[in-house]
Amino acid sequence: MQVRWNFKLLPNQSQEATLEDWLVTLRKHRNYALRERTVGFETNNKDNDSSIIYAYGSYCEIESRIEYGTCCPLTCPVLKHGVVPQKLELATKESKVKDKETKKVIKTVVKWDSASGIQMKVTTQLRKYLNNFAIVDSDVLQRNIANLDTAYSNFFKLGRGYPQFIKRLDSFEYKPGRVLLRHIRKNYATAYLPGIGDVKFHNSRDLSLIQDLRTCTVKREGGNWYISMLVNIAEVLPDVMPLEKCKSIVGIDVGINKLVALSDGSFAENKRTTTNTRTARRLSMRQRAISRKQKGSKNKIKAVKKLAKQKHKLAQYRDGYGWQVAKVVVKTADVVARVDLRIKNMVKRAKPKHDGKGGYKRNGASQKTGLNKVILDAGWGDIFNKIAWLAVKNGKPVILVLAKHTSQECPKCGHIDKKNRDGEKFLCAVCHHTDHADTKASRTIARRVGMVFPKNKKTLPTDCGKVTLSRHQSLRVETENHAFETAGFQLNLL
Numbered sequence: 001m002q003v004r005w006n007f008k009l010l011p012n013q014s015q016e017a018t019l020e021d022w023l024v025t026l027r028k029h030r031n032y033a034l035r036e037r038t039v040g041f042e043t044n045n046k047d048n049d050s051s052i053i054y055a056y057g058s059y060c061e062i063e064s065r066i067e068y069g070t071c072c073p074l075t076c077p078v079l080k081h082g083v084v085p086q087k088l089e090l091a092t093k094e095s096k097v098k099d100k101e102t103k104k105v106i107k108t109v110v111k112w113d114s115a116s117g118i119q120m121k122v123t124t125q126l127r128k129y130l131n132n133f134a135i136v137d138s139d140v141l142q143r144n145i146a147n148l149d150t151a152y153s154n155f156f157k158l159g160r161g162y163p164q165f166i167k168r169l170d171s172f173e174y175k176p177g178r179v180l181l182r183h184i185r186k187n188y189a190t191a192y193l194p195g196i197g198d199v200k201f202h203n204s205r206d207l208s209l210i211q212d213l214r215t216c217t218v219k220r221e222g223g224n225w226y227i228s229m230l231v232n233i234a235e236v237l238p239d240v241m242p243l244e245k246c247k248s249i250v251g252i253d254v255g256i257n258k259l260v261a262l263s264d265g266s267f268a269e270n271k272r273t274t275t276n277t278r279t280a281r282r283l284s285m286r287q288r289a290i291s292r293k294q295k296g297s298k299n300k301i302k303a304v305k306k307l308a309k310q311k312h313k314l315a316q317y318r319d320g321y322g323w324q325v326a327k328v329v330v331k332t333a334d335v336v337a338r339v340d341l342r343i344k345n346m347v348k349r350a351k352p353k354h355d356g357k358g359g360y361k362r363n364g365a366s367q368k369t370g371l372n373k374v375i376l377d378a379g380w381g382d383i384f385n386k387i388a389w390l391a392v393k394n395g396k397p398v399i400l401v402l403a404k405h406t407s408q409e410c411p412k413c414g415h416i417d418k419k420n421r422d423g424e425k426f427l428c429a430v431c432h433h434t435d436h437a438d439t440k441a442s443r444t445i446a447r448r449v450g451m452v453f454p455k456n457k458k459t460l461p462t463d464c465g466k467v468t469l470s471r472h473q474s475l476r477v478e479t480e481n482h483a484f485e486t487a488g489f490q491l492n493l494l
């Protein structure tokens, strides 16, 4: 099983200074490489004096994003009009063809190297006489160029934006096998980062489980340093329990008033991490402090750092609370049912209202912006992801149901009406059934899966959620993060 493990690094003062120097060099390095390729493209490299010559123009169209063959001037150095670079060995590469049986080299083929290949070679040369390049690990520099290549391929193949110059770089990567971990004693280990040295970290996991250590990313967040590593561990995920064997279900409804309402009648409170009165006031104070400071001053940098630290702290708090809530939800039953929300559509800006005279009417934009802030602060999507992961880890299925009318439908008579709901209260306009609105919505969600609460209230508590399988119907089942598959079951009354 491949998982990502994150640890907080505890670098000493000199290590921290080196890390910061590296990030500055790497940022400049990336921006320089980007500029070199862009200028080469725009000027058609008519200036033969520049040491590297890419060729260009007719091989690629920026607007239509079409690359002709592999000859894109931004990613490949095809020479134009017979112009030969002064240093030919930089622009070409040799690949050797081996005989499969004898394993002897038959012939060497000389090819034009890629733009990244050339830039990597130049970087290696720069390291000989530029000290700030020399102190950075060569692998890290190469990875930096490779990241730029990824940005270009995202632009051409995935339709993302054109690579931008970056003002701030906060992370760098080591290739697999470069970082070495050493267990010192309980909760205390070191990571050997080439070029930096042994960096301490507080270890909360069993490092002996690691079979293979893949790419490691070192990043800076809110004034702290973290290492994020992709590891292969011996643990295997359990099979997801088939729906026929599931004995209980919990439906969850997410909201603003109560963060999560469970169908067993319990709630998880919404802590409003960044939008509660106290933190919202503090954040706006810090923001105001930044805008008061003079541009480019040291005091401004200090103020920015303070705000970043505060935001990082709040983000961590929200993350931790999200895990607590997800744990409670998954523990409650064998199956978790949740609504299929389109959160991106819910936080769109209010549409402008025209008044017909070339002006605008009031459209409640500031109210909507405030609501969007609260929705994003609640972090529903994040909680869904956490629930999905914990469910997979415990072999429990997560089922998605349609969100339409979950809060307006009456559980007794099925009457759907906006008027049924009044804040936290639910009162059916037809049969006068009353309930807590959020709890009711979560029970509707659980019912839509096909699992119905037992009728015999005397022998079983109303909302114990015990069910048994009866009919077949197509359902969407979430087996892991963002992965869906279809299962042909429905569960029904005991």
Ligand SMILES: [Zn+2]
Pocket: 410, 411, 412, 413, 414, 415, 428, 429, 430, 431, 432, 433
């Ligand atoms: Zn009703």
